[in-house]
Amino acid sequence: MRRTALATALVAAFGAVPALADPLPLPRVDYAITYNMQPGGQVMNMAHHAGIMRVDMTEQGQAMTGLMNLHTNKMTVLMSAPMKMAFEMNMNDPMPGMAGPAAGISPQQMMTEGDVTLTPIGTKTIAGHSCTYYDAVGTLGKDRAESKVCLTSDNVLLYSEAVDQGQTYILTATHVALGPQDPSQFRVPPGTQVMPMQMMMQGMGGLPGLNLQ
Structure with missing residues (x-):
């Protein structure tokens, strides 16, 4: 099983890591x-404002x-090329591009039906900010997964x-800016064509980053 970067990022946006059943x-x-994402060294920018994650x-x-x-x-995914368009999904629907324990699980299920136990094991300083280092054990139904996470006092x-099927996945913050964010960055830009995810995937034969091989 190979997770794509976009699928991993969507899960990470809820404060989870690959294979963690609960946020x-x-x-x-x-x-x-x-963030720096490993393996691969991919860069991901994440922001939060008034209950919206970007x-x-x-x-x-x-x-x-x-x-x-x-x-x-x-959940809306905006694509900048070849034209301004986006696809939208209901967070009660299963997360696209996921396999293994997360297959068939919706973001809403992750947030409301799972259970996570955090056990403090120390502290760290990452990107100039202190955080509490935890062993995290998540369960959702019969699925169980373990990870390690570091959270600030405000749950950042x-x-x-x-580790998922022998592969270690690591997400590390390299630059952190706490404070008010521009609300316009959390809205779909004017003139963007928004379509249901199913329609776009059928019309395009699948989307980059959402197919597992």
């Missing part, structure tokens, strides 16, 4: 963070932005590490 507590502050990254040479509105349970994720 960590949601952040209590606005922020903008740059993820920016490049997948297979194409810039993509994910917006997750925790109030409306809508600075580090996560998990």
Whole structure:
């Protein structure tokens, strides 16, 4: 099983790591963070404002932005090329591009039906910010997964590490800016054509970064 970077990022946006069935507590502050993702060294930018998560990254040479509105349970992925368009999914639907324990699980299930136990094992300083280092054990139904995470006192994720089928996945913050964010960055830009995810995938024969091989 191989996870794509976009699928990994969408899970990470909820404070989880690959293979973790349940999310960590949601952040209590606005922020903008740059992460390094391993393996591969991919850069991911993540921001939070008023219950909306934004993820920016490049997948297979194409810039993509994910917006997750925790109030409306809508997830929108914006694509910058070849034209301004986006696809939207209900967060009650299964997460696309996932396999293994996360296959068939929706973001909403991750947030409301799972259970996570955090056991403090120390402290770290990452990107100039202190965080508590935890052993995290998540369960959802019969699925169980373990990871290590580092959270600030406001539940901002600075580090996560998990092993899935022999592969270690690591997410590390390299730059952290806490404070108010521009609300316009958390809205779909005017003039963007928004389509259901199923329609776009059928019309394009699948989307980059959402297929597992």
